[in-house]
Amino acid sequence: MEYVKSKKYDIPIIKEKIMGPNPIKLEEELLRDNRIPAGAVVMDLGSGQGVTSVFLAREYGFRVYAADLWSDPSDNQRFFDEMGAPREQLIPVKADATNLPFEKAFFDAVVSVDSYNYFGRDPKYLDDCLLPVLKPGGYLYLVFPGMKRDCHDDLPPELLLSWTPEQLAYMHDMAYWRRMFSQSTAKLLSLRETEGNEELWRDWLECDNEYAVNDRKSMEAGGGKYLNFIIAVLQK
Numbered sequence: 001m002e003y004v005k006s007k008k009y010d011i012p013i014i015k016e017k018i019m020g021p022n023p024i025k026l027e028e029e030l031l032r033d034n035r036i037p038a039g040a041v042v043m044d045l046g047s048g049q050g051v052t053s054v055f056l057a058r059e060y061g062f063r064v065y066a067a068d069l070w071s072d073p074s075d076n077q078r079f080f081d082e083m084g085a086p087r088e089q090l091i092p093v094k095a096d097a098t099n100l101p102f103e104k105a106f107f108d109a110v111v112s113v114d115s116y117n118y119f120g121r122d123p124k125y126l127d128d129c130l131l132p133v134l135k136p137g138g139y140l141y142l143v144f145p146g147m148k149r150d151c152h153d154d155l156p157p158e159l160l161l162s163w164t165p166e167q168l169a170y171m172h173d174m175a176y177w178r179r180m181f182s183q184s185t186a187k188l189l190s191l192r193e194t195e196g197n198e199e200l201w202r203d204w205l206e207c208d209n210e211y212a213v214n215d216r217k218s219m220e221a222g223g224g225k226y227l228n229f230i231i232a233v234l235q236k
């Protein structure tokens with residue numbers, strides 16, 4: 001697909017902060033034809049260094065809570081100020097996805113890019129941890145890295161050039177995720193692979209940071225043929 005909105009974010013400050021295959025393009029594809037109205041209160045779950053949160057606020061007009069465990073909210077606040085995001089529209093929060101510090105039914109929607117596979121692999125996670133903070137009828141838009149077919153019993157050597165079996169255990173195929181979501185009370189509206197794949201990886205592998213350099217080994221050896229990105233849209 002053509003990532004029309006993402007083009008504006010092909011700038012050094014964003015490239016410095018991305019943590020994997022182009023999260024802005026992943027988010028643009030995730031939200032194509034989305035049903036979240038402008039002005040909605042949205043959590044960016046696993047927002048990292050905040051690039052996906054800035055995109056949600058500026059491009060879609062949501063009021064965004066950037067919720068993340070590993071990043072520092074004051075660093076994210078500085079970045080949001082630098083990007084000119086109004087403080088009342090974009091709020092950084094230190095938060096563990098398994099123990100979210102929000103009122104019940106607070107959010108109109110939750111968006112999550114390249115994070116859900118860290119904490120969402122427990123069949124009880126959705127009902128116990130995430131759905132309570134979402135309003136009835138609210139939407140979940142998730143995109144995360146996956147595998148075309150689960151191959152954890154016989155991992156291809158190409159993948160092991162960059163990642164350990166423990167790291168690869170975070171990635172699964174669509175059948176796995178369908179089973180996972182079917183164990184919650186949320187309604188699964190859509191489950192599909194992204195169209196973008198090579199382009200998103202290329203944007204990441206061109207970055208200079210040590211993680212991108214490490215990922216080049218597998219991708220240059222052809223490991224990409226086993227991997228995809230999975231989009232899931234659910235409704236409470």
Ligand SMILES: C[S@@+](CC[C@H](N)C(=O)[O-])C[C@H]1O[C@@H](n2cnc3c(N)ncnc32)[C@H](O)[C@@H]1O
Binds near residue numbers: 019046047051
């Ligand atoms: C690969 S980064 C993605 C960040 C951002 N969405 C992006 O695409 O640039 C994964 C993020 O998941 C977050 N994460 C992992 N486990 C988490 C948890 N239990 N609660 C909240 N965030 C978590 C980490 O803090 C990390 O920033």
